[in-house]
Amino acid sequence: MPAIEGQRWSCHSCGNCCRTLVGHLTYAERLRLDEQKWSEKLGVSAYVRSGRGWALNKHSDGACVFLDPQNRCRIHSEYGEAAKPLACRIFPFSVRPTQHGWQASLRFDCPSVTSSKGEPIAQHRRWLGQLVAELDERGEARNEAILFQRGIVAADEEVEALMARLVKWVDDPKRALSERLAGAARLTATLDKAKLRNIRGSRFIELLDLLMASLPAECRLAAPAPSxxxxxxxxxxxxxxxxxxxxxxxxxxxxxxxxxxxxxxxxxxxxxxxxxxxxxxxxxxxxxxxxxxxxxxxxxxxxxxxxxxxxxxxxxxxxxxxxxxxxxxxxxxxxxxxxxxxxxxxxxxxxxxxxxxxxxxxxxxxxxxxxxxxxxxxxxxxxxxxxxxxxxxxxxxxxxxxxxxxxxxxxxxxxxxx
Ligand code: SF4
Incomplete structure (x- = not known):
């Protein structure tokens, strides 16, 4: 789970996600909708082709065909939360497989997330873990190589060191937002240009600490107006x-x-x-x-x-x-x-x-x-x-x-x- 100080979320049934998102379906989910005879109950197809896959059908105004006038999901009302497609259940979290397990992130296209309304997000860890277990059953976990630059694979500890320092930097309330963002942007530009092939492991982390130490002074330099x-x-x-x-x-x-x-x-x-x-x-x-x-x-x-x-x-x-x-x-x-x-x-x-x-x-x-x-x-x-x-x-x-x-x-x- 992402550790975001002060972040809360619970669904307040605004129906926004049911109107704006495309709900992709797996084969098993389509079969379940067929077994529940939704196309007959709704009077329209429950799902339609979307590119090479399938997605929940929508009305012409963009609303999901399962959304009722009270902004409730008909599948949820009739068969319970677990019967809904995974794409709907997992929102507003998104998850990504890594070699250490699943990494969750939070999406800000939900009004309850932007206004931080509901329970502390750590309290959703358990049910998110249960959903992710379903993904494990589908065999979606994977390893990936992360590149610093073309041809230079980043080591795990280098990425972790960089991210820990950046999170601390952007999360520091004592510094103005403009400074934190401009500082992070300048650090990124410097690292993007650096010849890192021979600066690896502990030397990369040393370089990072040197650059981080100079960031406050860098931030005091006003950026010229953009061209x-x-x-x-x-x-x-x-x-x-x-x-x-x-x-x-x-x-x-x-x-x-x-x-x-x-x-x-x-x-x-x-x-x-x-x-x-x-x-x-x-x-x-x-x-x-x-x-x-x-x-x-x-x-x-x-x-x-x-x-x-x-x-x-x-x-x-x-x-x-x-x-x-x-x-x-x-x-x-x-x-x-x-x-x-x-x-x-x-x-x-x-x-x-x-x-x-x-x-x-x-x-x-x-x-x-x-x-x-x-x-x-x-x-x-x-x-x-x-x-x-x-x-x-x-x-x-x-x-x-x-x-x-x-x-x-x-x-x-x-x-x-x-
Ligand atoms: S956008 Fe957020 S609050 Fe609104 S229905 Fe979806 S999950 Fe719930």
Whole structure:
């Protein structure tokens, strides 16, 4: 389980996940739905083709066909929690097999997670363990090699040392969020460029400690404003997170092509960043780029936003959903850079949310909504794992780009935590 100080969660039956997620099914789960005669009871197919697999069917508004008007699951009501597909039962956790067992992470596309409502997450350890045991029976555990850089496999103790130090750094409430993020981004950029082939084991850990010791001074160096090209890349990165392919899009070739055409057009508009911004799924209203850029932070929300982003980052790092099998097989430093950039993308999307609602000041819900979009699909949206995205992240690691974009984020307003 990820150790996230102050993080709580219980399901409050908002039905959000049943409307936004695609519930993939195993063969055994399809058989069970057939045996329970759901297609006859519902009057529509209980499941449909999704790519090469199968998924729970949805109504045209995106709601799962099993969701009842009280936001309850019909399978759960009739046959109990254990009868639901594993994908539904495990949400908002995601799990990943490692050579030491299963590693859980927490997703921030659930409103009860972003607002930290319910029981302390450690209390869910037992039932999550039971679900994971089912995955063990399916034989899904595996080993994986994690790369630092191309051709350099990271040793376990090196990865553990790096992650322990990063978690401590981003989890430190005495330092402003902007400093923690910019510091982490600069450390990542330095390690990405370092020639690590001969700096391994205890020498790597020594190097890490030296770099960590210099981080506070590094953070006092103000990052210059991002260049127009870096800003354009952030807009495109935010757009890549916000793009949503619905189940209907996956099912029809025509819908897939028209979706693809719309995406290409929107990507060009995001690159230019002028005039009216394209509509994004999950947001109400369509603002202009100018209105988005003019949205200001509200200092009175800073503490709550800081806490939300701290929990999100610790969940990503603790759950290892930042590199390797947890993030498209990316090498460690590129994956970490993508993680820091996802916060900058959430900042941009939060501005979009505020401007789309006609406000010029950010509130907590804007960030929570943006983080829900960024963390949708547990950061495994296929478009984000492509070579194009990896190249974009690599480019932004140059010239202090990640730190510059983070420092220009609306929520990295300086405030005193002492
Ligand atoms: S989004 Fe979260 S709170 Fe809402 S129904 Fe799903 S698990 Fe429950």
């Amino acid at each position: 127009p090209r870096q800003r354009a890349m952030l807009r495109q990165y935010a757009f890549a997170h916000a793009e949503h392919v619905s189940l209907a899009d996956l099912q029809s070739l025509r819908a897939r092509w028209s979706n693809r055409w719309r995406q290409l057009h929107s990507a060009r508009v995001f690159l230019r960043g002028e005039g009216q911004a394209p509509a994004l799924p999950g947001f109400e209203g369509v603002p202009s780029f100018e209105a988005i850029e003019n949205v200001m932070p509200a200092p009175e929300n800073a503490q709550a936003i800081d806490d939300l982003l701290r929990r999100y980052l610790v969940a990503r790092l603790e759950g290892r959903s930042v590199f390797g099998g947890g993030f498209y097989g990316w090498p460690v430093f590129r994956g970490l850079a993508a993680c820091w950039l996802s916060v900058a993308a959430a900042g941009w999307l939060a501005r979009y949310a505020a401007a789309a609602s006609g406000r010029s000041v950010l509130n907590f819900e804007d960030i929570a909504c943006a983080l829900g979009v960024v963390d949708r699909a547990a950061t495994r949206l296929p478009a984000l794992g492509t070579l194009a995205e990896r190249t974009r992240v690599g480019y932004l690691l140059e010239d202090d780009g990640v730190a510059r974009l983070i420092s220009a984020c609306p929520f990295t307003v300086r405030h005193d935590h002492q």
